[in-house]
Each structure stands twice: as structure tokens, then as C-alpha cells.
Amino acid sequence: MRSVNIGICGLGTVGAGVYKVLDRNSTHINSRANCDLVISQIGARRDNPNCDTADTAVTRDIFGVAKNPEIDIVVELIGGTDTAFELVMLAIENGKHVVTANKALIAKHGMEIFAAAESRGVMVAYEAAVAGGIPIIKALREGLAANRVNWLAGIINGTTNFILSEMDSKGREFADVLVEAQEKGYAEADPTFDVEGIDAAHKLVIMASLAFGMPLSLDGIFTDGITKLEPQDVVYARELGYAVKHLGIARQTEQGVELRVHPTLVPESCMISGVNDVSNAVMVNADAVGTTLYYGPGAGSEPTASSVIADIVDVARSINADASGWVPALGCNADMLQQQKIMAIEDIDTSFYIRFAALDKSGVLSTITKVMADAGISIEAIIQREQPVGEDYVNVIILTNVTREKLLDAAVEGIEQLDTVRGDVTFIRVEHLDQ
Amino acid sequence: MRSVNIGICGLGTVGAGVYKVLDRNSTHINSRANCDLVISQIGARRDNPNCDTADTAVTRDIFGVAKNPEIDIVVELIGGTDTAFELVMLAIENGKHVVTANKALIAKHGMEIFAAAESRGVMVAYEAAVAGGIPIIKALREGLAANRVNWLAGIINGTTNFILSEMDSKGREFADVLVEAQEKGYAEADPTFDVEGIDAAHKLVIMASLAFGMPLSLDGIFTDGITKLEPQDVVYARELGYAVKHLGIARQTEQGVELRVHPTLVPESCMISGVNDVSNAVMVNADAVGTTLYYGPGAGSEPTASSVIADIVDVARSINADASGWVPALGCNADMLQQQKIMAIEDIDTSFYIRFAALDKSGVLSTITKVMADAGISIEAIIQREQPVGEDYVNVIILTNVTREKLLDAAVEGIEQLDTVRGDVTFIRVEHLDQ
Numbered sequence: 001m002r003s004v005n006i007g008i009c010g011l012g013t014v015g016a017g018v019y020k021v022l023d024r025n026s027t028h029i030n031s032r033a034n035c036d037l038v039i040s041q042i043g044a045r046r047d048n049p050n051c052d053t054a055d056t057a058v059t060r061d062i063f064g065v066a067k068n069p070e071i072d073i074v075v076e077l078i079g080g081t082d083t084a085f086e087l088v089m090l091a092i093e094n095g096k097h098v099v100t101a102n103k104a105l106i107a108k109h110g111m112e113i114f115a116a117a118e119s120r121g122v123m124v125a126y127e128a129a130v131a132g133g134i135p136i137i138k139a140l141r142e143g144l145a146a147n148r149v150n151w152l153a154g155i156i157n158g159t160t161n162f163i164l165s166e167m168d169s170k171g172r173e174f175a176d177v178l179v180e181a182q183e184k185g186y187a188e189a190d191p192t193f194d195v196e197g198i199d200a201a202h203k204l205v206i207m208a209s210l211a212f213g214m215p216l217s218l219d220g221i222f223t224d225g226i227t228k229l230e231p232q233d234v235v236y237a238r239e240l241g242y243a244v245k246h247l248g249i250a251r252q253t254e255q256g257v258e259l260r261v262h263p264t265l266v267p268e269s270c271m272i273s274g275v276n277d278v279s280n281a282v283m284v285n286a287d288a289v290g291t292t293l294y295y296g297p298g299a300g301s302e303p304t305a306s307s308v309i310a311d312i313v314d315v316a317r318s319i320n321a322d323a324s325g326w327v328p329a330l331g332c333n334a335d336m337l338q339q340q341k342i343m344a345i346e347d348i349d350t351s352f353y354i355r356f357a358a359l360d361k362s363g364v365l366s367t368i369t370k371v372m373a374d375a376g377i378s379i380e381a382i383i384q385r386e387q388p389v390g391e392d393y394v395n396v397i398i399l400t401n402v403t404r405e406k407l408l409d410a411a412v413e414g415i416e417q418l419d420t421v422r423g424d425v426t427f428i429r430v431e432h433l434d435q
Numbered sequence: 436m437r438s439v440n441i442g443i444c445g446l447g448t449v450g451a452g453v454y455k456v457l458d459r460n461s462t463h464i465n466s467r468a469n470c471d472l473v474i475s476q477i478g479a480r481r482d483n484p485n486c487d488t489a490d491t492a493v494t495r496d497i498f499g500v501a502k503n504p505e506i507d508i509v510v511e512l513i514g515g516t517d518t519a520f521e522l523v524m525l526a527i528e529n530g531k532h533v534v535t536a537n538k539a540l541i542a543k544h545g546m547e548i549f550a551a552a553e554s555r556g557v558m559v560a561y562e563a564a565v566a567g568g569i570p571i572i573k574a575l576r577e578g579l580a581a582n583r584v585n586w587l588a589g590i591i592n593g594t595t596n597f598i599l600s601e602m603d604s605k606g607r608e609f610a611d612v613l614v615e616a617q618e619k620g621y622a623e624a625d626p627t628f629d630v631e632g633i634d635a636a637h638k639l640v641i642m643a644s645l646a647f648g649m650p651l652s653l654d655g656i657f658t659d660g661i662t663k664l665e666p667q668d669v670v671y672a673r674e675l676g677y678a679v680k681h682l683g684i685a686r687q688t689e690q691g692v693e694l695r696v697h698p699t700l701v702p703e704s705c706m707i708s709g710v711n712d713v714s715n716a717v718m719v720n721a722d723a724v725g726t727t728l729y730y731g732p733g734a735g736s737e738p739t740a741s742s743v744i745a746d747i748v749d750v751a752r753s754i755n756a757d758a759s760g761w762v763p764a765l766g767c768n769a770d771m772l773q774q775q776k777i778m779a780i781e782d783i784d785t786s787f788y789i790r791f792a793a794l795d796k797s798g799v800l801s802t803i804t805k806v807m808a809d810a811g812i813s814i815e816a817i818i819q820r821e822q823p824v825g826e827d828y829v830n831v832i833i834l835t836n837v838t839r840e841k842l843l844d845a846a847v848e849g850i851e852q853l854d855t856v857r858g859d860v861t862f863i864r865v866e867h868l869d870q
Contacts, residue, residue, distance in 0.1 A: 017723075021581050021582075021722075021723045022581075024722075025581060025582070025583055025722070025723070028583055028648070029580065029581055031648065031766075031767040031768070031771040032580040032766055032767055033580070034763075034767070034768060127578075133723070133724035133725065133727060134727055135573075135574050135577070135578025135579065135727075138570075138573060138574070138577060138578050139570050139573070139574070139578075142570070142573060142745060142748070142749065143562075143570025143573050143574075143742075143745055144570065144741065144745065145464065145467040145468070145744065145745050145748040146456050146457075146460060146464055146740065146741045146742075146743075146744030146745055146748070147456075147460070147741055148460055148463055213463070213466065271706065271709060271710075271730060274706060274709065275706075286741070287456075287459075287460070287737075288452075288456045288460070288568070288737040288738065288740055288741040288744075289568035289731060289732065289737065289738045289741035289742075290568065290731065290732050290735075290737075290738055291731065291732075292568060292569055292570075292729070292730060292731030292732075293728070293729075293730040293731065294727070294728075294729060294730075295706060295727060295728040295729075295730070296724060296725065296726065296727030296728065297724065297725045297726075297727075300725075302722075302723040302724065302725075303723065303724045303725055305581065305723055306579065306581045306582055306721070306723040306724035307578075307581075307724075308581075309580065309581030309723075310577060310578050310579065310580050310581055313577070313580040313581070314577065317762060321756070327752060328469075331467055332466040332467055332469070333466070333469060336466040
């Protein structure tokens with residue numbers, strides 16, 4: 001069998017996983033790749049005590065890997081966007097194929113990277129960038145190639161899903177669970193990327209680009225995290241038959257594309273509502289196939305390595321096939337991609353969960369429902385909790401029918417101005433994901 | 436753009452779906468295929484009133500399509516195994532690539548077909564043969580290429596899942612739901628293939644071959660249908676926290692490969708237990724990635740067409756890439772496939788649900804538990820129902836811990852011989868699918 005030489009840059013959690021799985025399953029993987037996959041060199045700033053790299057050459061100079069004439073595929077696992085971008089572009093310049101797990105890199109610099117790769121005649125593969133071990137890129141790009149995608153919705157950040165699952169099952173506070181998540185290694189010391197939805201936004205942009213044939217861009221995406229979510233809303237949602245999930249949602253509408261990441265009420269009857277802990281899942285609704293769902297581990301050493309190696313196998317096959325027309329990074333040639341308008345969040349249509357504290361006396365609910373009606377919003381359910389919140393006030397929870405968000409904003413403002421309402425109105429978007 | 440010419444053989448439900456989706460989404464699909472996909476000819480014994488084939492040439496001679504020198508890809512959608520086999524072999528002989536949705540054909544004749552295709556230098560693709568619109572073949576063959584698969588378990592027949600869902604949610608009898616399924620077009624006039632598990636066995640063999648790198652063969656597979664399943668067992672299962680699903684299960688063990696299709700109790704906490712109606716889902720547990728799940732519509736005109744067209748796009752890409760080393764039909768070259776021992780059902784280890792009618796008097800349960808203990812089986816739960824079944828008899832339900840099936844057989848025989856037990860013992864296998 002021919003050999004294909006791999007250079008791994010970065011020997012952290014994922015790098016070690018790639019090394020171990022390639023080593024452990026080499027016979028099996030080589031039979032899939034139809035060649036001998038050889039790790040020729042590792043570039044890493046430091047050794048990883050959890051990964052015995054045996055006889056493999058290790059260099060501290062990752063750029064040396066990108067320039068090493070023996071190497072066919074550079075695997076970028078260093079993370080970040082500055083050095084990683086430099087590394088990937090250097091690898092491409094030197095005629096290397098690239099496999100990366102770096103969602104931020106692809107979301108931010110993907111178009112430039114793919115253009116460079118195309119002109120140099122090399123591949124860039126990034127299955128591990130979205131949803132860890134789930135082969136969702138392949139599903140969107142190839143498995144569903146016949147379809148026009150209507151929408152997709154995913155739990156695509158394991159950290160936030162773990163925190164929400166704990167808040168849900170144990171009634172815990174966000175801040176409390178975050179500390180545990182950090183101790184367990186599910187959350188970074190600085191958790192901003194995860195809990196503010198930035199990581200999910202990167203992944204959503206990549207999926208939306210594949211689904212809708214758009215150039216990659218973070219412009220216009222709406223991102224809201226889970227830091228302000230209160231346990232009581234998770235409890236009320238359950239009482240109404242919903243789970244609160246942090247979803248990335250992309251939807252093709254006649255007015256443009258919705259791209260949004262935010263906490264969402266999802267009906268318990270929907271499969272994605274049962275996805276807990278650090279698991280990920282992506283639902284895709286498309287015109288021919290209908291709704292499909294892809295579930296699995298969204299992070300971790302070997303799950304992510306599984307996707308990295310699947311890409312290595314794909315690239316190795318193409319090398320050995322002397323193929324001139326492999327699957328383009330975004331499923332179609334760059335000149336077929338079409339820019340689309342990204343909708344402002346106030347222009348999207350969805351249902352809402354609303355909670356606020358109102359004076360517990362007759363006539364108050366009718367004033368509130370009048371504010372809603374005046375704003376043009378119809379109400380699906382309204383519940384007044386019996387336990388008082390502070391003297392004379394009770395929690396009122398409203399589920400609306402589908403409405404435009406700007407109408408909801410007006411109604412929220414109207415409710416907050418009522419004498420009989422105290423404090424701010426909390427609202428969470430609701431998605432039924434049923435069509 | 437180059438053109439790739441397609442000949443569709445069979446214009447039933449799936450054929451019409453392929454025609455319609457290729458027509459409706461042609462711009463999108465051509466951008467994915469990087470060529471113009473042209474339906475040059477249709478071979479069908481009769482017209483389909485639900486499919487206006489417009490200007491496309493239609494012939495009654497399907498073999499003419501396989502010999503038509505203009506055609507690059509023959510799409511076999513006629514079903515059955517005799518004529519379909521002849522058609523596919525003729526197409527290969529004439530240098531055509533083949534796309535098929537025919538699970539029986541691949542399960543029975545796959546090795547011969549793939550060998551002929553390899554020697555003629557053409558591709559045979561069959562995504563639509565398993566789980567309808569779910570891209571499970573691509574996931575197993577490419578997406579999970581890094582992994583050794585430990586086991587997979589799937590709801591891979593929509594008809595049986597619809598019947599079980601109705602029995603579960605409405606307490607209906609099998610025979611009663613079958614009539615409705617036939618009226619709705621979910622079940623054939625002769626439903627044997629579906630309800631006896633033969634269709635599921637075909638699909639399981641295909642997935643097992645991909646997962647474990649074995650040649651395709653139906654030899655040794657254990658197949659049990661749902662025709663004898665009683666509503667009371669579905670009810671008791673629910674009371675114990677389980678759903679009854681008709682699963683295809685393939686598992687790699689040190690003693691060989693388990694290949695079995697049968698009704699199965701699955702814990703409600705397991706995602707696959709929530710897959711209802713005609714939907715399909717496949718869980719795959721593998722060494723690197725852990726457990727992933729793939730869910731979607733398992734049948735129907737456009738869902739199946741979605742998979743057929745994904746294959747057409749893949750094949751068209753390879754044609755245009757002038758690739759000499761495309762992904763082999765079973766993921767690796769034929770000489771890398773390894774025959775494995777298929778385990779006899781009595782040698783497998785699993786848990787069991789057991790039900791029988793026992794005399795409602797003291798000492799009876801201790802006699803029964805002694806029979807179980809003597810057979811070497813430990814009991815997880817034993818429940819005696821209070822409602823009598825006939826004079827003086829009550830239903831006893833036992834959940835066992837994991838045991839070898841031959842031990843269970845001995846225990847069942849022992850229980851059936853007791854004076855205090857009336858009639859046969861019903862047993863259903865239990866799978867926790869948690870590791």
C-alpha cells in the first residue's frame with residue numbers, strides 16, 4: 001500500500017486522541033483509507049504526559065511541520081485563530097492538505113482558507129469543527145445533497161448543555177453549575193466562549209453555510225448566552241411541557257436567513273429536548289427528506305479524534321485516487337455560493353415565553369392581556385402562580401402564539417410600564433421544531 | 436458544466452420521488468454534483484399517474500436502459516431480487532454505475548454485484564437501501580471510519596414501528612393495527628417481509644457488513660417478527676419503564692458477531708425508545724466516538740429519493756473527478772473483508788422480560804425463583820399482577836439480569852413444567868444500549 005504522511009500540530013486533548021486512535025485502530029483505518037497512514041511528525045509546544053508518542057519525531061516548531069516536504073496532510077489542532085490561520089495558510093502554500101477541528105478558524109477565515117486551498121489544489125476538511133464526533137458536516141454536505149434545507153437547530157455546545165441539564169434536573173443556579181463544569185474540565189477557566197454562545201455561533205455559521213450555500217460569515221448572527229437564565233424559568237418551562245435548551249438555529253425564509261443562538265423552550269415531545277449533559281444533537285429539516293436528527297458526543301478527546309480521522313481518511317482516499325474534483329469544502333464550488341440577507345432578530349417570527357411579577361389583584365391580568373392584544377400578539381396560555389414573590393406580587397407566565405419579535409419587544413415595554421408590574425419582563429424564545 | 440446521464444428503472448413511489456426532486460431542486464443538486472444531471476431515459480412497465488415525466492423518454496424495456504450507450508448511471512428502483520439482479524448485472528456489464536434502493540438485492544447478491552462492479556471499474560451505491568432518508572451508510576462507511584464498531588441497534592422498519600407505536604399508545608391488538616397500516620399504505624398486502632423482520636434482517640446485514648468489515652451474508656441471522664406480540668406485554672413493559680421496539684441488533688463479541696432482529700424492551704431513558712410511527716433510527720456504539728444516533732424517515736417517496744440522489748451526486752462527482760479510487764461499496768477493498776462467526780441465538784448474553792400465568796397462592800413465587808436460580812439466572816425484578824387471569828391465576832412478570840439465552844431456555848422449560856404454572860411462558864429480550 002502507498003503511504004500518506006501526516007503531521008499533527010497540537011498535542012492537547014484532541015491531538016492526543018488522534019494519535020492514540022490512529023495507533024490503536026491502524027489496521028482498520030488503513031483498510032478504510034486504502035493506504036498506510038503514517039504520523040511522520042508532531043509539532044507541539046510541549047509534550048503531553050497522557051500521550052506516549054513513541055518514536056514519532058516531535059518538533060517545537062509547528063511551522064516546520066507545515067513546511068516539511070515529506071508531509072501530505074497537516075492536522076491543525078492548536079486552536080485559536082491567529083497562529084492557526086498562519087499555520088494553515090503556510091501548509092496550503094506548501095501544497096499540504098489540511099484537516100482541522102477549529103470552528104473559530106473556519107467560521108472567521110474559512111472563505112480565505114478555502115480559496116487558497118482551491119487555487120493550490122489541496123483539500124481542507126473540518127468535520128470535527130462542529131458537534132465533535134457526529135458526522136454532521138458529511139451529512140449536510142453529501143448525505144442531504146438532494147435537499148433544500150428549510151431549517152436546522154442544534155445543541156452544539158456541550159458545556160452549556162451540561163449546565164442547562166443540571167439546572168433542569170436539580171434546580172441548580174447557573175453560577176453554581178459553572179464551577180462544577182470547570183472542575184470537571186467541561187468548561188474553560190474563562191468560559192465566555194461557551195456560555196455566551198460564541199462557540200455555538202461559530203458552529204452555526206458553518207452549518208448554515210453548508211445548508212444554504214452561503215459564504216461563511218459571522219456578520220449579522222444574533223447570539224445570546226445562558227448566563228442570565230434563572231432556575232425558576234427552567235422549572236416553569238417544565239410545568240408547561242418544555243425543556244430549556246441552548247440552540248443554534250438557522251432558517252431559510254423568504255425574507256432572508258435567520259441565524260441565531262439563544263436559550264429556547266423546546267416541547268418535551270421533540271427528540272432534541274431529551275439530549276442532556278455534554279451530548280450534542282442537530283435537527284435538520286429539508287424539503288425532500290423531512291426531519292432528520294444526528295446525535296452524539298459533542299466534544300472530548302476520542303470523539304473529536306473520530307471526526308478528525310474520518311477527514312484524514314477522506315483526504316487520503318482522494319490523494320490516492322488522483323482525484324481532480326473532490327467534494328468542495330462547502331459542498332459546491334465557491335462561485336455557486338450566494339450571499340443572503342441575514343435577518344435582524346426583531347424581524348424573526350417565533351413564539352415566546354414571558355415571565356414577570358404582577359400585583360395579585362383583580363383586573364391586573366386583563367390589563368396585561370390588553371397590552372398584548374394592542375401589540376398584536378395572541379396568547380396561547382397564561383398562568384398566574386399562587387406563591388407570592390415579595391408582598392402582594394405573583395409571577396405571571398405567558399406563552400404567546402407565533403409573533404414578530406419587534407411586536408413582542410413593544411409588548412414587553414408596555415408591560416414593564418404598568419403600575420401593577422414590578423421589575424423587568426423575562427422572555428425566552430420558543431421553537432416547536434415540528435415543520 | 437459536463438452532463439451526466441441518468442436512467443431510472445422503476446417509476447413507483449420511489450422512482451417518482453427521484454424524478455420530482457431531481458426536477459424541483461436541479462440547480463441546487465447540479466451545484467453539488469458539479470455537473471448537469473440529466474434524466475435521459477426512464478424504464479417502467481407502466482406510467483405513474485402521480486408523476487408527469489414530461490419530455491423524458493420512457494421505455495417499457497428496462498433492460499434497454501441498462502444497455503443504452505448514452506447512460507452513465509442506472510438507478511434501479513424496481514425492487515425484488517430476480518429481475519433487479521439481472522438488470523444491475525447487465526448495467527455493470529455495460530459499464531454503467533449503479534444506484535439502488537434495494538436492500539434485499541444488496542443483502543443477498545451484494546458480494547457478487549460489488550465484485551462485478553469492481554472488475555468493470557464502476558460504482559454501486561445503495562444509501563437508500565437502509566433507513567430511507569437517513570444517511571446511515573455514509574455515516575458508517577465514512578463518518579465513523581476511525582472506529583471499531585462495538586454494536587449497532589436500529590429501528591429499521593417503519594411498518595413494524597408504526598404498528599408497535601399504535602399498540603403502545605392506544606393498547607391496540609397487532610392484527611387490528613396491521614389492517615390500518617395496510618389501508619394507510621404503510622404495509623403491503625402481504626406484510627410478511629415487514630412484520631416477520633425479513634426486511635429488517637436485510638438492512639441489518641448491510642449495516643453489520645459495513646460496521647464489522649464482513650462479507651454480506653444472510654446466513655446465521657436470527658429473525659423474529661412482531662406478529663405474536665400481545666398488547667399486555669407492551670403495557671407491562673411501560674409499567675416497568677421500557678418501550679417495546681422491533682430492533683435489528685449487531686454486536687461484535689469475542690465469541691463472534693451477534694446478528695438478530697426481534698422485539699426488544701428498551702429503557703425509556705434511551706433516546707431510541709422515543710422513536711415512533713414510521714420513523715427509523717440507528718444507534719451506533721464505537722470505540723473512539725462512543726454512541727451516536729441517526730434519526731429520520733425510514734421510507735416514503737421523497738425521503739428515499741433524498742438518499743438515492745445523494746448517491747447519484749456522489750457517483751457523478753467521481754465520474755467528473757476521473758477518480759480511480761473511490762470509496763469501495765463496503766468501505767474497504769473486498770480482500771480486506773473478513774468472514775466472522777455469526778453466533779447462534781442461544782449463545783448470546785442479554786436480559787429478558789418473562790411473563791406467565793401462575794397459581795395465586797403462597798409458595799408459588801419461591802418455586803419459580805428456585806427454577807431461575809437453578810438455571811443460573813439472577814432476577815432483577817419480579818412482579819405479580821393483582822388482576823386474576825382466569826380463575827386463581829395471576830400474571831407473573833420477571834426481569835432478569837444479563838444471562839446466556841440457553842440458560843433462559845432451560846429456565847423457561849422448567850417453569851412451563853410446574854404444576855402451578857399454566858400455558859406457555861412469553862419472553863422478550865431486553866437491551867439497555869448504554870455501553
